[in-house]
Amino acid sequence: MNGTSNQEEKDRRDAALSALTNRTPYNRFIGVEFERMGDELTARLNYSRKLIGNPAIPALHGGVTGAFLEITAITQLAWDEVWAVMEEGGPKAAEIDEGRFPKMPKTIDWTIDYLRSGRARDAYARATVQKAGRRVANVRVEAWQDARDRPIAAGHGHFLMPEPEA
Amino acid sequence: MTQPPFPIAAGAVVDEAGMIPLHGFPHAEEIGMKMRAEGMGKVLVTIPYDEKLVGDVETGVIHGGVVTTILDTGCGIAAISRTGMPGGIATLDLRIDYMRPSKPDLMLQASCECYRVTRSVAFARGFAYDDDPDDPVATAAGAFMITGRGGR
Numbered sequence: 001m002n003g004t005s006n007q008e009e010k011d012r013r014d015a016a017l018s019a020l021t022n023r024t025p026y027n028r029f030i031g032v033e034f035e036r037m038g039d040e041l042t043a044r045l046n047y048s049r050k051l052i053g054n055p056a057i058p059a060l061h062g063g064v065t066g067a068f069l070e071i072t073a074i075t076q077l078a079w080d081e082v083w084a085v086m087e088e089g090g091p092k093a094a095e096i097d098e099g100r101f102p103k104m105p106k107t108i109d110w111t112i113d114y115l116r117s118g119r120a121r122d123a124y125a126r127a128t129v130q131k132a133g134r135r136v137a138n139v140r141v142e143a144w145q146d147a148r149d150r151p152i153a154a155g156h157g158h159f160l161m162p163e164p165e166a
Numbered sequence: 167m168t169q170p171p172f173p174i175a176a177g178a179v180v181d182e183a184g185m186i187p188l189h190g191f192p193h194a195e196e197i198g199m200k201m202r203a204e205g206m207g208k209v210l211v212t213i214p215y216d217e218k219l220v221g222d223v224e225t226g227v228i229h230g231g232v233v234t235t236i237l238d239t240g241c242g243i244a245a246i247s248r249t250g251m252p253g254g255i256a257t258l259d260l261r262i263d264y265m266r267p268s269k270p271d272l273m274l275q276a277s278c279e280c281y282r283v284t285r286s287v288a289f290a291r292g293f294a295y296d297d298d299p300d301d302p303v304a305t306a307a308g309a310f311m312i313t314g315r316g317g318r
Binding site for chain 2 (some may be wrong): 052
């Protein structure tokens with residue numbers, strides 16, 4: 001095994017994930033990033049004062065929390081697709097290296113359960129793809145702050161998967 | 167129509183369309199969110215188009231998270247207006263159904279109403295649109311816990 005090329009492969013994947021996240025202006029605006037450990041993604045919402053809804057508590061805006069969960073779900077679905085294309089190699093994998101990505105999934109419906117007030121600090125989230133159908137995917141997401149077993153919000157919903165490109 | 171009791175800071179400037187900026191609420195201010203009471207338990211909320219809110223660079227369509235934000239805010243304010251308890255409500259859940267992408271360059275609007283209140287829960291619904299209220303971008307339904315005491 002060539003250890004250097006394995007690390008190069010990891011760097012290539014990390015670069016693709018970073019490009020996939022940062023190409024969306026809204027992700028940059030609210031400050032969402034993804035950390036990858038193998039095939040497991042964790043989203044991070046970097047705290048800034050502009051994310052505060054009610055300054056009296058102070059608490060993250062419920063819409064921002066909902067958006068963070070939805071971004072986590074969409075990125076997980078898109079990343080699964082990107083990962084498969086990169087594994088396959090060939091011209092489509094080369095396009096991803098150049099920052100050209102397959103079409104993103106579209107949200108059909110999205111439900112957010114607010115479990116605890118989101119505090120004025122970073123938040124984290126992980127998505128589970130419960131069903132990855134050819135046309136529709138069902139995804140569940142949980143977000144937390146200080147403790148993984150004390151989620152601040154949970155989301156679930158359906159996403160329309162892009163038509164495979166010819 | 168009489169303005170219901172909204173938690174609006176003193177000195178907020180009303181624009182020519184009667185829209186009031188959500189002054190003192192950091193995220194609302196950051197994205198230029200404004201509101202107008204449409205009667206007890208009813209509210210219109212707007213967010214101007216802004217490139218930083220784009221979710222799809224190829225089409226310029228606003229991110230779904232912004233649609234969630236406008237509907238969460240609208241339904242929340244509607245519930246506060248109906249229950250008369252600013253700060254005394256907490257969102258339990260919110261469901262958003264997406265009908266179509268919003269059109270680039272157009273202001274996003276949301277019309278929301280709190281249609282039922284029980285002793286402890288307020289129910290609200292709303293829809294988001296850009297140029298035509300009969301052609302919604304998304305619809306929403308939410309439940310809010312009334313945590314404050316007194317007033318009712």
